[in-house]
Amino acid sequence: MIKRLRLIIVSIICFLLFVFAATKTNNLEANISLVTTQKKFIAGKPIALQFKSNSTLATARLFIIHSYGKTILQGKNQEGKLTFKIPPIYSLKTGQVSWYLIQNEKVTDTGNFEVLPNNTTPTLLENYLGPNTILTGKEHYTMMVAIPTDSYDNPKADNTTVFIKDQFLENITVSTQKTASFIAWKNIYSRTKSGKMLVSTQCENTSSKEFETELNPSIATDFTVGFSRNHEFADGNQITKLETSKIKDQFGNLVGDGTLVIFQVITKNNMLLKTFAATINGVAIAQLLHPDHAETYNVKAYITGIAESNLIQITYKPLLSNFTYQFSEKNRKITVGPLKSFMKQIVPDGIKTELKIFHNGKLLETKNVETNKGYATFNLLAAFYKKPTYQFEITTLGITKKTETKNYEAN
Amino acid sequence: MKLINNRNLYKAAFFTCFILISIFTVSGMAKILDFLNTGADRGGMLRLATESEDIYLPKVNWTKLENPARKMEKNTLGKLERDYLFSWYVKNTALQNNDYKGIDDYYTLNTRQNLYRTIKHNKSQNIAIENTTLKHFPELEFYSEDGQLVVFTDKNVIEYQKVYQNKQLVTTIQDTTTYKVMMLLEDGFWRVRHFQKMEAAAFAKDTVRAKPMYTIKNNVILKNGTPFTIKGINYYPKNSAWDTFGDLFNKDTIARDFDIIKKANLNSIRIFIQYDDFGKAKVLAEKLEKLKILLDLAQSKKLEVIVTLFDFYSDYSLDSWTLTHRHAEQIVNTFKDHKAIIAWDLKNEPNLDFENRGKENVLSWLDHIATVIKENDPNHLITIGWSNSVEATHLAKQMDFISYHFYNDNTHLEYETNTLMKSTNKPVVISEFGVPSYGGMWNFWEGSVTKQAAYHKKMQAIFKKNDFAFMSWTLYDFPQVPDQVAGKWPWQKLRQKRFGFIDIHGNKKPAFLYINH
Numbered sequence: 001m002i003k004r005l006r007l008i009i010v011s012i013i014c015f016l017l018f019v020f021a022a023t024k025t026n027n028l029e030a031n032i033s034l035v036t037t038q039k040k041f042i043a044g045k046p047i048a049l050q051f052k053s054n055s056t057l058a059t060a061r062l063f064i065i066h067s068y069g070k071t072i073l074q075g076k077n078q079e080g081k082l083t084f085k086i087p088p089i090y091s092l093k094t095g096q097v098s099w100y101l102i103q104n105e106k107v108t109d110t111g112n113f114e115v116l117p118n119n120t121t122p123t124l125l126e127n128y129l130g131p132n133t134i135l136t137g138k139e140h141y142t143m144m145v146a147i148p149t150d151s152y153d154n155p156k157a158d159n160t161t162v163f164i165k166d167q168f169l170e171n172i173t174v175s176t177q178k179t180a181s182f183i184a185w186k187n188i189y190s191r192t193k194s195g196k197m198l199v200s201t202q203c204e205n206t207s208s209k210e211f212e213t214e215l216n217p218s219i220a221t222d223f224t225v226g227f228s229r230n231h232e233f234a235d236g237n238q239i240t241k242l243e244t245s246k247i248k249d250q251f252g253n254l255v256g257d258g259t260l261v262i263f264q265v266i267t268k269n270n271m272l273l274k275t276f277a278a279t280i281n282g283v284a285i286a287q288l289l290h291p292d293h294a295e296t297y298n299v300k301a302y303i304t305g306i307a308e309s310n311l312i313q314i315t316y317k318p319l320l321s322n323f324t325y326q327f328s329e330k331n332r333k334i335t336v337g338p339l340k341s342f343m344k345q346i347v348p349d350g351i352k353t354e355l356k357i358f359h360n361g362k363l364l365e366t367k368n369v370e371t372n373k374g375y376a377t378f379n380l381l382a383a384f385y386k387k388p389t390y391q392f393e394i395t396t397l398g399i400t401k402k403t404e405t406k407n408y409e410a411n
Numbered sequence: 412m413k414l415i416n417n418r419n420l421y422k423a424a425f426f427t428c429f430i431l432i433s434i435f436t437v438s439g440m441a442k443i444l445d446f447l448n449t450g451a452d453r454g455g456m457l458r459l460a461t462e463s464e465d466i467y468l469p470k471v472n473w474t475k476l477e478n479p480a481r482k483m484e485k486n487t488l489g490k491l492e493r494d495y496l497f498s499w500y501v502k503n504t505a506l507q508n509n510d511y512k513g514i515d516d517y518y519t520l521n522t523r524q525n526l527y528r529t530i531k532h533n534k535s536q537n538i539a540i541e542n543t544t545l546k547h548f549p550e551l552e553f554y555s556e557d558g559q560l561v562v563f564t565d566k567n568v569i570e571y572q573k574v575y576q577n578k579q580l581v582t583t584i585q586d587t588t589t590y591k592v593m594m595l596l597e598d599g600f601w602r603v604r605h606f607q608k609m610e611a612a613a614f615a616k617d618t619v620r621a622k623p624m625y626t627i628k629n630n631v632i633l634k635n636g637t638p639f640t641i642k643g644i645n646y647y648p649k650n651s652a653w654d655t656f657g658d659l660f661n662k663d664t665i666a667r668d669f670d671i672i673k674k675a676n677l678n679s680i681r682i683f684i685q686y687d688d689f690g691k692a693k694v695l696a697e698k699l700e701k702l703k704i705l706l707d708l709a710q711s712k713k714l715e716v717i718v719t720l721f722d723f724y725s726d727y728s729l730d731s732w733t734l735t736h737r738h739a740e741q742i743v744n745t746f747k748d749h750k751a752i753i754a755w756d757l758k759n760e761p762n763l764d765f766e767n768r769g770k771e772n773v774l775s776w777l778d779h780i781a782t783v784i785k786e787n788d789p790n791h792l793i794t795i796g797w798s799n800s801v802e803a804t805h806l807a808k809q810m811d812f813i814s815y816h817f818y819n820d821n822t823h824l825e826y827e828t829n830t831l832m833k834s835t836n837k838p839v840v841i842s843e844f845g846v847p848s849y850g851g852m853w854n855f856w857e858g859s860v861t862k863q864a865a866y867h868k869k870m871q872a873i874f875k876k877n878d879f880a881f882m883s884w885t886l887y888d889f890p891q892v893p894d895q896v897a898g899k900w901p902w903q904k905l906r907q908k909r910f911g912f913i914d915i916h917g918n919k920k921p922a923f924l925y926i927n928h
Contacts, residue, residue, distance in 0.1 A: 061581060063574055065588070067608040068522075069529030070506060070540050072576050089528040095608040102582045112610075128595075130557025143480065143556035147593070147605075153521050155593075155605050181552040181562045182593050182605055185480070 030058030032082060032101060034111060043094050043118040043152050047086040051101070056080050061102045067095035072102075091115060094154040121151035123204045125162075129211040135218045136251050140190040142213045145183050148203040155182040156203070163202040164188075168195065168215075190215050192251040217253035225263070225301045225309040229290070234316035234398065235341065236292030237348045242275070244301055244309060246282035254282035259303060261286070266298045273297075292352060293398025294318040319347060319397050331406045332382065336394055337375035346374035347397070356393040357385075364390075371396075386410065465692045467500040468733045469543070470740070474566070475550040483554050491561060494601035495549075495594065502526065503542040503729075509534040519595060519602045537577050543729040545569040545736065545779065549592075558596065560604075565590045566612050571779070573729065583775065587611045621789035625753050627811050632753075632792070632838045632880070641715070641753070641840050641880035642927055643679030644672060649915065652889035653722070653896055655682055656689070656701045665705055668886065669712040671913075675926045679715040679753065681796075681842055681882050684742065686724035692734040694741040702746070710751035717814075717842065717882070718746075719756035719796060721780075723895055725764050727772040735776070736783045747788035754792035755784050756842070760816065761795060762802040774805060781809045796842045800827040807835040816843035816884075821866065824873050838880065844870060845884035848920060849909035853902035858909070860920045867925035875928040883926065887911040 035050040049062065055077075062073040062084045069090070075082040090097065094115045101109040126147040134140040144164050148156045162184035165174045168191055177184040188199060194217045201208045229240040242263050247255045261284035265273035277286040284301070291297075295316045301309040325336045334355065339347045353376035355367040369376045376396065388410065392403040471492055476483045494517060501513035509530050514523050533539070546569045553562040566589050574581040589612050593605040626633045633639060648668060651659040672680060682705070689698045702718075709716050720739055746752060757780050764773050777795060784793055792811035797803040803815035813835050817824060824841075832839045848863040850856040867883070874881050888911035897907040908915075912923045 061576075063582065063584060065570075065586065065608070066529075067590070067606050068525035069533070070542075070572065070574070071529065071533055071536070072538050072574060072581060087532055089525070089532055093525060095606075096588070096610055097608070098586060098588065100582070100584055105580065105582050107582060107584065128555065128557075128560055130555065130559060132557075141556070145555055145560055155607070181564070181591060182607075183553060183560075183562060185553070185555075187556070 030055040030060075030103065032058060032060055032103070032108065034109065035081075039113050041091065041113060041115050042120075043092055043115050043150060043154050044121065045091065045118075046088070047091045047113075047115070049084045049086070049099065049113075051075070051082040051084075053077065053080050053082055058082075058103070060108070063100040063102055063107075064090065065098045065100075066090045066093065068093055092152045092154075094152075117150045117154040117156050118152060119150065119156075123156070123206040124149045124151060124153070125201060125203050125206050125208045127201055127208045127211065129199055129213065132212065133214040133216055134190050136190055136192055136194050136215050136249060136253055137218050138189065138192075141187040142190075142197075142199070143185060143187050144199050144201065144211070145185040146177075146179075146201040146203065146208070147183050148179065148206070155179075160184070160203065164199070165201070166197055166199045168197045169193070188213070192253075194249075194253040217255050218249035218251065220247045220255045220259060220303050220307040221250055222307050223247045223301070223309050225299060225312060227299070227312065227314055229314075231342075232315070232317050233319050233342050234291045234293050234295055235319050235348065236290055236351060236397075238290045240288045240290060240314060242277075242286045242288060242299060242301070244279070244284045247279055247284070247303070247307070248282060255279060255303075257281070259284070261301050261303055263288075263299060263301045267291075268296050291316055292319075318399070320399070323396060323399065323401070325394055325401070325403070327403075327406060331408060332380045332385075334378040334380070334392065334394075335375055336377070336396060337371065339371060339374050339376075339396065347371060349373065351376075351396060353394065353396040356395075358391040358393070359387045359389065361391075382408075465734060465737075466730075467496050467503075468692055468737045469496065469499075470546045470733075470736065471496070472546075472548050473551065474548050478551050478553050481554045481556050481558060483551055487554075487558065491594065491601050492549075495565075495592070495603075496547075498603050499544055503544075505530055506533065506540045506542055509539060516600055517602055519597065519604045522603055522606065539575045539578075541573040541575070541729045543571050543732045545571060545733065552591075560593070560595055561601070562591070562593045564609075565592055567614060571729065571732070571775075580771075583771070622748075623790045623792075624750060625792050627792070627838060629836070630832055630838050632812060639678075640878055641679050641717075641882065642677050642874075643681060643715075643717070643882040644677055644912075644926070645843060645882055645885045646672070646680040646682055647885065647887065647889070649887040649889065649913075649917075650891075652887075652891060653683065653685070653893050654688070655705070656684070656698050660701050662704055662708065666708055666712075669708055669714055672886065673712050673714060675923075677927055678713075679717065679882065680709065681717040681719060681756065683719045683722040683759065685722045686720075686735070686738060688723075689738065689742070692737045694738060699742070699745050702742075703749075706746065706749050706751040710749075714751070715753045716751050717754050717756050717794070718742075718752060719759050721758045724758070725768060727764070727768050727776040732776065732779065735780065739780055739783050740787050743784050743788040743791075747790050752791050754794050754811065755788070756814065757781060757784065757793060757795045759796050760798035762797050762799070762805070765802075777806055778809060781806065794840070794842075800831050803831055803839075804835055807837060810837065812838040812840055814840040814842035817841050818844065821869050821873065824870065824879075825877060828877070828879055840880040840882065842882045843884045844881065845910045847906045847909040848888075848911075848922070849906050851905060853905055858906075860922065864921035864925060867922045871925045871928040883912070885910050886913060888914045888920075890915050 030053050032051045032053045035052050041047045056079055059077055060075050064071060073084045075084050094117050096112055096114050098112045100107045128145045129142060131142055134142050146162045148160055148162060156179055158180050160179045162177050162179060163174055164177055164186045166188050175186055177186055194215050197213045197215055199211045224245045225242060227240055227242050230238045244261055249255060257280050259279040261277050263275045263286045275286040275288055277284040297314040298311060300311045319341050323339055325334060327334055336353050341347045349372055351371040353369055353371060355378050356363060357365045367378055389405050389407050391405040394401050498517035501517050505514055505526060514526050518526060548566040549563045550566060551563045567587050568590060569587050571585045573583045589609040591607045591609055592603060594601045595604045624635060631638045647655055648664050651657050706716060743755060757777055761773050761777060781793055794810050794812050794814045797815045800815045803813050807813055813831060828839055846863050846866045847858050848860040850858040889908045892904055892907045897903040912926050913919055
């Protein structure tokens with residue numbers, strides 16, 4: 001019985017020893033070293049790293065860091081050879097790949113290799129042109145940036161040649177640029193004429209589409225302003241047209257349509273009037289109503305902060321030199337007119353007529369009416385005008401007349 | 412005729428059905444209408460600047476902004492940097508959780524496919540990778556005339572990663588890599604268009620020269636070249652325990668306390684900075700101001716200060732690393748030339764987090780914090796206040812001196828301290844020790860003020876004999892102690908309130924005689 005027990009104990013001890021030894025040897029880090037000498041690979045081609053080991057059992061994992069990710073690979077030990085296949089997602093993209101060989105949570109070896117762009121695949125070109133509108137003139141430019149890549153969207157190696165071409169009118173320019181930091185670029189300078197410039201690029205056999213840049217005229221230069229009108233009388237009815245000369249930039253290009261011109265008018269009494277117009281084909285036309293009294297306008301036009309015109313003077317002659325008025329209905333109705341214009345014609349309707357009412361030299365009220373068929377009529381109702389005497393001052397078309405004092409009956 | 416018959420039952424059933432159907436229809440329609448009225452906020456379409464919390468703040472230092480094209484505007488650079496860091500953040504989170512969240516915001520159409528493929532592959536292999544980057548040194552290569560395209564080289568990015576497969580940690584790896592990056596401005600976001608890993612460049616030499624007042628020679632701390640033994644005390648003002656820099660901060664109170672400490676012939680104090688209280692990743696200026704007042708006071712009273720950082724903080728996950736780095740950086744950078752500081756204590760008793768937070772996590776976090784502090788402040792010493800002498804050997808190599816807290820029976824003091832000194836070959840400071848004078852029903856009337864005095868008498872005798880550096884716990888008894896410190900139960904709290912040499916009424920306890928030797 002004891003013998004049997006002893007046998008059991010011995011066998012258990014043997015087993016435990018074996019297990020202990022086995023775990024101990026498994027825990028030992030095997031000597032694993034890199035066999036693959038190739039350090040540079042081409043994108044799209046399969047990549048495998050091979051290691052050799054002094055043990056035919058040892059396994060290890062490989063941690064890799066790539067531009068677009070990190071992962072762990074499990075190695076396979078085939079008779080002392082340990083092979084790690086880099087997944088295709090990592091072998092497609094260029095850049096340096098670092099690897100760390102891990103055995104039992106410890107990094108036992110590290111290294112790196114590089115994936116290069118695949119030049120045998122068709123080249124792809126990505127282009128950015130901007131700004132896409134520039135002004136004419138020597139200091140303005142637009143920038144063309146070209147990023148040539150291989151078919152896997154990997155930027156080409158530095159010093160890849162890219163042709164950058166531009167066309168303006170009959171001139172075509174081709175320049176050669178080398179890539180650096182993914183890109184080849186060029187500043188394309190503006191010309192003195194406005195218009196459209198086309199830009200394109202080419203790398204190896206791949207050409208880009210055409211890109212457009214608008215060359216807009218530069219800022220306006222000084223211009224002149226003129227006027228035209230139906231007649232020179234201040235009838236408050238006709239319109240005077242103010243017109244600029246063709247506004248151009250310093251290179252003779254018409255400024256863009258819609259350039260805003262401000263016409264500033266200073267009257268005899270130093271009042272300031274303004275009117276605005278936008279250019280069409282370089283010309284801005286503004287309109288101004290004739291005054292209703294003799295007047296002199298000083299006109300100057302501006303493109304704010306950019307350009308200005310000469311100063312011109314416009315003079316308006318009075319429409320009439322005198323007018324008549326009558327009192328009727330016990331002086332309670334005042335009729336002004338008939339107002340006759342420069343050809344003895346009746347003035348247009350709507351001429352402003354003003355009546356100032358005084359009592360004992362004190363201004364009580366000012367009334368305004370507009371003429372109708374040459375007449376302006378004022379009614380002084382007894383209910384409102386109760387004073388025994390009134391005196392009046394009538395103004396129309398810039399002429400003022402004072403009446404004598406009139407007596408009124410009380411009701 | 413009975414009331415309950417077939418006919419009436421049918422009627423009732425029919426009627427109930429009708430009501431139920433009506434209720435379902437109405438509530439169903441309401442649900443549909445409700446659903447149609449929900450959705451994204453219309454303002455979201457405009458993609459106006461999004462307010463973001465600080466979630467990822469590695470150190471970024473643009474070493475070069477000159478480029479052959481357009482001049483970089485400060486505003487654009489800020490936006491670019493923010494979006495670039497977000498691109499790292501979403502990539503890190505994607506690799507950690509194997510999901511696609513946020514990737515389409517920070518990577519262009521073509522580029523995001525590469526990440527999607529990586530994530531898909533890792534997901535199928537059950538691989539998860541926790542990442543953080545610690546430092547970026549980008550150099551601008553190109554900024555296009557229309558302001559829509561940039562190329563830059565991000566030199567020597569320090570990446571730290573923990574690799575998991577089948578939820579088991581495979582390894583942790585720190586590496587340094589250079590990346591060349593092209594970004595495009597799309598829909599108001601700077602998005603990564605090309606991203607290429609390159610060989611790391613040589614590091615620029617550090618030109619900052621340290622001007623330390625304290626140095627270490629073998630087992631001894633030297634002050635301006637002569638040996639200096641720390642004889643100190645842990646300090647909180649009486650009424651703001653664990654909240655030195657809170658609302659009750661008062662210069663006069665602190666000045667009076669410093670006078671008491673100085674009169675007791677002590678030469679140093681140990682104070683604590685709470686991570687949240689100081690403003691987390693964006694340290695509050697007002698708190699720095701208060702800290703400066705305290706340090707200036709200490710300097711005027713000739714007291715040296717050990718400043719303990721990261722109190723009440725225990726998040727060691729990689730996600731928060733960069734935030735804690737910025738926190739430490741701002742504080743130590745502000746006071747790198749302050750004469751009152753002997754040392755930065757990285758964290759109080761971090762070994763208590765080993766169990767819950769993972770020993771490896773805690774240690775690697777401490778290791779990196781040590782680097783950050785040394786880089787920003789080469790003038791002061793660093794240490795970690797371990798809660799016992801056994802754990803105090805962790806990271807000993809990185810520390811200038813070793814500190815540990817002794818709350819065991821005082822017969823072991825000599826043995827523990829001497830063993831530690833021998834094994835690490837560095838100066839050792841017992842940066843906390845003490846007993847409470849509390850005797851009540853919760854500890855069977857065990858403690859008393861006389862017992863406390865006897866304990867300190869014995870301790871001081873041992874310190875004197877061996878010339879040990881010590882810092883006792885603590886100057887005051889506290890009327891209030893926050894729950895986070897010892898726990899919320901009365902037997903935990905009451906004990907914690909009575910460690911002081913001075914009671915809550917301001918009277919010196921018998922132990923005060925033995926505050927020093």
